Amino acid sequence: MARARAPRVVRRIFRVLLFALILGVNGIIFWRFCSAGIPKKVKSIEPNYVLANAYAAADGNLTAFRQEQASITRGAKNSGYFSVVSCTFFPQAGQVQILFRYNKSTLKHLAEDKGLDAVPEKTGTHFDVTLLQTTDRTPADKTDNLNPETLSSNRYFASSEPIREETALYTYFRYTFDGVWIEDDTDGIFVDVYWLGDKDYSAPAYGTLCIWDSESENIPVKLSASERRALEAFEMILPD
Secondary structure, three states: OHHHHHHHHHHHHHHHHHHHHHHHHHHHHHHHHHHHOOOHHHHOOOOOHHHHHHHHHOOOOOOOEEOOOOOEOOOOOOOOOEEEEEEEEEOOOOEEEEEEEEEHHHHHHHHHHHOOOOOOOOOOOOEEEEEEEEEEOOOOOHHHOOOHHHEEEEEEOOOOOOEEEEOOOEEEEEEEEEOOOOOOOEEEEEEEEEEHHHOOOOOOOOEEEEEEEOOOOOEEOOOOHHHHHHHHHHHOOOOO
């Protein structure tokens, strides 16, 4: 009888272990799914006076668009470090809003890349995020745009403090940039990321992502009902 029970015990143990494994894997998948979700605090556009004025002037028919661009850095020295989760252009307002994100592993890479004694605290502020707009000096000739000498550039800084939110995996920032006008000779618009510890705009950025270029299609973005309500509410407190 003892010998007959042994296989049953083994099978039961195997089933328990298999069930625990499946439960653990599903738990990890569920945890990552929840962690990867964009927090409500930073998910929607953020109204300000510039955007609310443009919304009012357009009688609510505010144009918004985005482009299909690479959303994650893929350079040899920054692959996967930074991401622009969403980017919305408001041409009537001259405004760009981006949702910038980095993984907690980015801070480990930062410590390795910069030779830091310890991994920076997740709650700290470690990166400088700006926009760089390039303008074609020879708009009649698009074939020379790979030559930096044929382009001029202008850097834009956030109009206000970014809205920040953290999850178990990611740190998010919603940035608003005003005064960014796309003209006929605009060649490209890029998000530049510098480490605050050695920020030097004359040097290559720690990470760069293109969010607009003159050859790509502008894809319309429809504002949600809640975003429209937020703009209308903000419009009510605009100064005369």
